[in-house]
Structures are given as C-alpha cells and as structure tokens.
Amino acid sequence: MARYILTRLLQAVFVLWAAFTVSFILLQALPGDEILIKFENPDLGLSKQQIADIRLAYGADVPLHQQYLFSLGRVLSGQLGNSIQRGVPVIDAIAANLPSTLRLTVLGFVTAASLALVIAFLATLTPFAFLRSLLRGLPSLFISLPVFWLGIVLIQVFSFQLKLIPVIGAGPWEGLVLPVLALAVPISAPLAQVLVRSIDEVETQGFVAVARAKGASRRWVLWRHVFRNAVPPTLTIGGVLFGELLAGAVVTETVFGLNGLGRLTEQAVNLQDAAILQAIVLIAALGFVLVNLSVDLVMPILDPRLRKAFGGAS
Amino acid sequence: MTAAPNVPSLLAVDNLAISYASGESRQQVVHDVSFEVRPGEFVALVGESGSGKTTIAQSVIGLLPRNGRIEAGAIRLNGITISDWNDTRLNSLRGARISLVPQDPGQSLNPTRTIGAQIGEIFRIHGQRDRAEIRRRVIELITRVGLSDPELRAGQYPHELSGGMRQRVLIAIAIALKPELIIADEPTSALDVTVQRRILDLIDDLRREIGTAVLLITHDLGIAADRADRIVVLRHGRIQEQGETRQLIAAPQNVYTRQLLADVPVLAEAVLRPAPSAAAADAVLVRNLTVEFGTAWSRTRFRAVDDVSFRVAKGTTHAIVGESGSGKTTTVRAIVGYQRPTSGQVIVAGTELSSLRGERLRQFRRSIQLVYQNPFGSLDPRQDIRDIIAEPLLNYAPVLRLERQRKVEAMLDRVKLPRAVLDRRPAALSGGQRQRVAIARALILDPPILVLDEAVSALDVTVQAQILKLLDELQRELSLTYLFVSHDLAVVRQIADTVSVFKNGRIVESGAVESVFHHPRDPYTIDLIAAVPGRNLPRRVAIAAE
Numbered sequence: 084m085a086r087y088i089l090t091r092l093l094q095a096v097f098v099l100w101a102a103f104t105v106s107f108i109l110l111q112a113l114p115g116d117e118i119l120i121k122f123e124n125p126d127l128g129l130s131k132q133q134i135a136d137i138r139l140a141y142g143a144d145v146p147l148h149q150q151y152l153f154s155l156g157r158v159l160s161g162q163l164g165n166s167i168q169r170g171v172p173v174i175d176a177i178a179a180n181l182p183s184t185l186r187l188t189v190l191g192f193v194t195a196a197s198l199a200l201v202i203a204f205l206a207t208l209t210p211f212a213f214l215r216s217l218l219r220g221l222p223s224l225f226i227s228l229p230v231f232w233l234g235i236v237l238i239q240v241f242s243f244q245l246k247l248i249p250v251i252g253a254g255p256w257e258g259l260v261l262p263v264l265a266l267a268v269p270i271s272a273p274l275a276q277v278l279v280r281s282i283d284e285v286e287t288q289g290f291v292a293v294a295r296a297k298g299a300s301r302r303w304v305l306w307r308h309v310f311r312n313a314v315p316p317t318l319t320i321g322g323v324l325f326g327e328l329l330a331g332a333v334v335t336e337t338v339f340g341l342n343g344l345g346r347l348t349e350q351a352v353n354l355q356d357a358a359i360l361q362a363i364v365l366i367a368a369l370g371f372v373l374v375n376l377s378v379d380l381v382m383p384i385l386d387p388r389l390r391k392a393f394g395g396a397s
Numbered sequence: 398m399t400a401a402p403n404v405p406s407l408l409a410v411d412n413l414a415i416s417y418a419s420g421e422s423r424q425q426v427v428h429d430v431s432f433e434v435r436p437g438e439f440v441a442l443v444g445e446s447g448s449g450k451t452t453i454a455q456s457v458i459g460l461l462p463r464n465g466r467i468e469a470g471a472i473r474l475n476g477i478t479i480s481d482w483n484d485t486r487l488n489s490l491r492g493a494r495i496s497l498v499p500q501d502p503g504q505s506l507n508p509t510r511t512i513g514a515q516i517g518e519i520f521r522i523h524g525q526r527d528r529a530e531i532r533r534r535v536i537e538l539i540t541r542v543g544l545s546d547p548e549l550r551a552g553q554y555p556h557e558l559s560g561g562m563r564q565r566v567l568i569a570i571a572i573a574l575k576p577e578l579i580i581a582d583e584p585t586s587a588l589d590v591t592v593q594r595r596i597l598d599l600i601d602d603l604r605r606e607i608g609t610a611v612l613l614i615t616h617d618l619g620i621a622a623d624r625a626d627r628i629v630v631l632r633h634g635r636i637q638e639q640g641e642t643r644q645l646i647a648a649p650q651n652v653y654t655r656q657l658l659a660d661v662p663v664l665a666e667a668v669l670r671p672a673p674s675a676a677a678a679d680a681v682l683v684r685n686l687t688v689e690f691g692t693a694w695s696r697t698r699f700r701a702v703d704d705v706s707f708r709v710a711k712g713t714t715h716a717i718v719g720e721s722g723s724g725k726t727t728t729v730r731a732i733v734g735y736q737r738p739t740s741g742q743v744i745v746a747g748t749e750l751s752s753l754r755g756e757r758l759r760q761f762r763r764s765i766q767l768v769y770q771n772p773f774g775s776l777d778p779r780q781d782i783r784d785i786i787a788e789p790l791l792n793y794a795p796v797l798r799l800e801r802q803r804k805v806e807a808m809l810d811r812v813k814l815p816r817a818v819l820d821r822r823p824a825a826l827s828g829g830q831r832q833r834v835a836i837a838r839a840l841i842l843d844p845p846i847l848v849l850d851e852a853v854s855a856l857d858v859t860v861q862a863q864i865l866k867l868l869d870e871l872q873r874e875l876s877l878t879y880l881f882v883s884h885d886l887a888v889v890r891q892i893a894d895t896v897s898v899f900k901n902g903r904i905v906e907s908g909a910v911e912s913v914f915h916h917p918r919d920p921y922t923i924d925l926i927a928a929v930p931g932r933n934l935p936r937r938v939a940i941a942a943e
Contacts, residue, residue, distance in 0.1 A: 288504055289499050289501055289504035290505050290506050290507040290508075292505070293497065293506070293570070294507070294518070295460055296458055296460060296491050296492060296496060297491065297496075297519040298487075298489065298491035298492035298493060298519070298522050299488070299492075299518070300484075300488055303522065307518075308510075311507075311510075312507065385509065386509055387509060387554040387556070388556045
C-alpha cells in the first residue's frame, strides 16, 4: 500500500513539473512581449533606453534556460513572482479569485454528479419503457449544449422572463444558482452516460441473477449489488472531467460576469500576462493531480480486487 | 405423464411455451413442455445449447430475461400456479422455497462484497434481523459445504477463492433456507473434473440431508445418468423423451436420445488405435522443459512447468491432460515458440527452438499450427470465412489470387463445410462450423503438426463427436501429428495414442493411452479417471468400432 501511494505521489510530482515546463515553453514561444505591451504604450512616454532598463530589471534579457531555472527555483520555494501587467504579486491576484472559483466548481461538480445519479437511477428504475428511453436520451442532449449558450438561455428565462433571480445585486449564494447549473449540465452528461452503461453491464452479470434468485427486490439488488460495481468506471471519468470544469469556469464566469480564476485567465490571455497564466496552469495541474490521486486511492476501497494488486493483505 | 398417481408432484410444468422478442417479431423457443419433479427427487433436464433447457429453468424461478414471455401453459409448485405471479409475490418464494445454483461460479458472486455478507444476505432478505444469529448460521453453512476455516472464508472476497470454492459458497446460499427445490443450472461445467465430482457429490448429500428436490440442467448425459432419478431429454425446445434414468439409458425410444447416447464420450469405450511404432521419428521432443514466471527484481518466481519431458512420434496423437493451473498451456506455448523456456529443450520437426529468433522463428511457426478452445473468440468477427482461411497464406506463402482461391476451397472441402459459408462472417456460423473453419485455417499451410488446445471442449457432444471424427480422418489422410490438450479423459481416450498427465507443472504419469487408462499408477490419475462422469452409461463397443 505504502509503495502504491509513493508511486502515485511521484507520478503527481512529475505531472506538475511537466505542466510547468510545457506551459513555460509555450508562453515564451508566443509572439509578443508582455513588457513591451505594457510599457511601449505611447501614453506613458517612455524612451527606448528606459524600456530597455525595465526589461533588464525584470530579467527579460537573460537567456531562456536561465529564466526557466530561475522561475522553477522560485516556484519550488513557494513564490509565484509578480504580474507585470497588474503590478501586484501573482499570489495576491490568485488568492483574490480562487475562493469564488472553488465555490463555483465544487458546487458545479456536486450538482453534475447528483444530476447524473438521478438520471441513471430513474433510467433504470422507471417502470415505463418510453420514459426509460427518454431519460437515456437526456445525456446526449446535455452533452451537446455549449456552456455559453446554456448560460445565456438560463439568464433569459430565469432572470428576464421569470424574474426569479436578479441579474445584478443577487446575494452571494443566490447569484451562484444559474452559473452552477450552466456549468453542471454539460458535465453531468458524460457521467450519466458512463453510469447508465455500467449499470446495464453489471445487470447482465451472474451475481445479479443470483441476488434475485435469493428473493431480493429490484431496489435491493440495484442498491447493494449493481451500484457499487457500476461506480468505479464513473469515478474514473469524473476525475478526467475535472479539466472540463476549469474550462467551463472560464466561460461561465465571463457570461455571468463573476470574478474568479476563469475571469482572471481570460484577462491574462488578452494581456499576455505570462506570470499569471503560468500560475493558473500550475494550479489547474495541481487540482487535476489531487483529484485523480484521490480517485486512485478511493478505487481500492470500492473494489477489493484492486487491493491485492499492490500487495495489501489478502 | 409418468407421474405415479399417489405421489403429489412438487413442481409441475404443464404444456409450457416460451417466446423471446427479437426485433419486431417473437420467436418461440420452448414448445409444449410438460414434466414434473416430485418431492426429494433428482431430475435432470438434458439438452444441447439452444435446446431451451436454461430458459425453462429461468421460467420456473421467474427470472426470464426481459424479452422472454410465457406464451402458454403453467408452472405449479405444490399444486399452486406460480407462473402468473408478479415479482413481489415471487420474491417470497425465491431463495426460500426454490433456489438456484448458477452456471458460472466465477461470475456469480459480487466481487465487491465478502463471502459472509453474500451468504448472510439471503437471511436478511427473508426477514432475519438478528446479526449474531445470521453470523452463526453463515459459519454453519460454510462449514457444511466443506470449506476450511469458515471464519476466515466469511471475511474473504470472491476473487480470493478458487472456482470450486466459489461454487460451494453458491451452494451454501442455495441451501440456506432449506428450499423444497434447487435448480442447478450446469453447476459444474466451468470446473475441473475432479472438482466437478466433489461438487455434484455435495449437492447429492445435501439433497438427502434436507430432502430437497433437485432439477439439474445439463448438457452432459453422463452426469445425468450418474446422478438423476429421472431424465428429461430436450431438443429445439421440445421434449424428446423422459423417463426413469435406468430405463431411458438402457432402452432409449427416441432417435435423438439414441444419437445423444452414442455421442457421449465414455471412458469405458474401447477405441482401437494402432500403437505407434517405436521406430517412428519424433515430431516433437521435449526434454527437461522448465518455465518460470516472475520479474528479475521480484524474489518469488513461479515455476509453471517443472522438468517436463515427453516425445511425440510422427503421425500420432499425444494428449496433454491436466486441470487448470497444471502447466499444460504453458508447455504448449513453449512448444509453438510463444514462450521461452527457462531451461530445457524443445525440438520440433528436428529444429531446436531456442536457437530461433525473429524471422526464423516466424517461419518455424508454419510447421506447427494451433486450434484454440473457443471458436467464438478465435475468429475475427469482421473478416469473412474466405479471408480467415486464406490469411496464413498471405503471411507465409503469397500466391496468386486464383491459386489462393483454389486452396481455400479445397481446404473447405476437406473440413466438410459447404462453399456457401465462404462469404459469411463467423457470427453466422454454428460453434461446430466455426471450429471447422479454425481447423481449415490451421491446415492451409500444410503443417506437419497441429496443436489442438481444448479444441472440442466448448462444443455440444454431438458436434464434438463429428469434429473428433473429422480430426481422425484428416490425420490419416495427411499423416498429421496432433498435440491434443484436454481436461476430458473420455475424449482423450477416443483420439490419443499416448498421453502425459500433468499436475502442478509436472508430468505424474505418461505412456500409451490404453495402459495409462487400464493400469493407472499415480493416485492423481486414478482420481482423474474416477471423476469422469458416465459410469452408468452402457458400454458401446459396437458403435465405437464402426
């Protein structure tokens, strides 16, 4: 077990390093120079010499590999540097925006998972065949809804038509309802699809027939035998979908005018704010790694066959 | 009906008809079936795949697949019609009065829950709440079905148990509430013969102990003849014949029953095969073969094959017999060059295998071809039969299209398949036809040696008999050498000249088939021979000699 966790941890560290390095290379390869974008603005009236001095002060003239080693060392010591565009430490910009995004994504994911569960269970338990096939069609519909379109429609319907939620000046939680929904619906779709398919697959297994031959009711069988065996594949997909959440947050925050990492990302891309982008990539990678690490650690609890694979007691 | 008027029947199936929905139409698979099981009686429902035997069993316990429907007739338990009951009503019956021992123990236990929980569940479903009492009865049941360390077993998961142990757990579940009827649906077809016998003995003992009736669903007339009081023979969803076992076996009235009886491979059967001459050259020579598994940095290495030696004379059949885990498959893989020996020599048709690498190894495989057990998995479902048979030619001996066509058709004639199958895909063929295709594919390169890895094990007895006959003819016509891997001693006796009995990676006994079977010396061989079902079937020297 200890060895299993250690290997997973080392893999996680590698992923983080790779994410940092690749994003560094990509950001440097971009045409344009963030220092020039900011200081070549004629309104500032800086001379060429002054700009060159500023570049020197930011360390932009040293060779790339030295810049890379410098920023890597800085990250390792827990610092993220300063944003040139904003003139503030990156850490402050992130800290100001992280909580709201975290709230949005966590709620979005929980909603998506609940939605998927409800769809999957109704699609298997409903006694009417037409309703079952209707529910089974739902994920395909959900998956084809773009977040930005869904967001606009939700605002139109709930805020402007029904006037249930004010567009401006909604309470902190009230204001989250629509964005969370817009974020959750497209993500619930693949989850529900995988869950429905796994339930179908598990239901053909011999042990389900044996459970029914014991005299167990359909609900008993579904809850005690089918569900636990159908969850692991869904969990794996859930881990992978974490990336979708972050991408979804960028669109949702923009559409709903919320502050958050998504908004910050959008602005940073426009301004080529490399330091902030680099930090966001790192945070996204960290989140991704943590989520998938916990999925890997939860799996053996759900499926005892996996415990043997890493030499646990048997 | 054969019912004695004074004995009330426990289960009565009257004029039962069942259909399955397929697309828009419904197809009837069970026609007008009537039979009965009396209290405490052991009745066997015998038929090939597709005979409707499992469908009937499922309908009795009310577990037909969703697209299945009872069209006519009735199923009665103690005189009360249960075939029109809904699930909720049937649930009070299932497990308590009718229980099921399923076919495949590997699949029939929930992999995420402990053995104890799965046995205990049946008490909880039927209203027992007292945890200590449930635990006590679970331990009692585990002990009763002959598993050691009941406390330990209760806490284990299914994957930690062998197939035979899992089937014991499933039997424990089936007898937990002392039902009046146990339906055993091919309970041993996935198990090794010696385990098979012990499981059937256990079912028999428990039946006597608690007075339960057993409805055994099986394709194996030998098992039915050994165990059942009465036999019902099914084909294409219709009853062909039913009656007292002894009577039915001794004087079968129905043509199909007679056919089935003739096709069951029986150990007592004398098949006269000329003994291989000692002078014949060796087609395969295995010397002190040892194969170990394990990685370089792990301390424990598993020895799958341990110092194995045997020889196969040209033009003869050598059988490798053993149960799962005995090392027979690994030995075969080493012989065809898929597995490098840890030590020892394999010489095939005069070539020492360990000296071969890359292209020379590939060319070597021309001379030794394989036919696998599963005719469903070993043919590419997307290729048509023509391409499947021709593929080895493309790999080894590219010839012009017309020549290839001619060869494929000639091979098709050899394995006695009609030309019409050439453009079909494997899914459109029966199991026996597919196995013929697999044989044709193996023979198209004219290899001197054919390895048959459980090649007839998945087939119904009648089809099995036909394939064995075909193999015998091909061997004589083409002077082939066979290496025949099997767990079925009765089949081995029909086709092989010499035999090696494998156990735990070693050969415990080997020699000419007749002498090994008549005078087995090793206790394991004796056990293996005793476990072959069909002792109650009559000897049929006349049929075998034809």
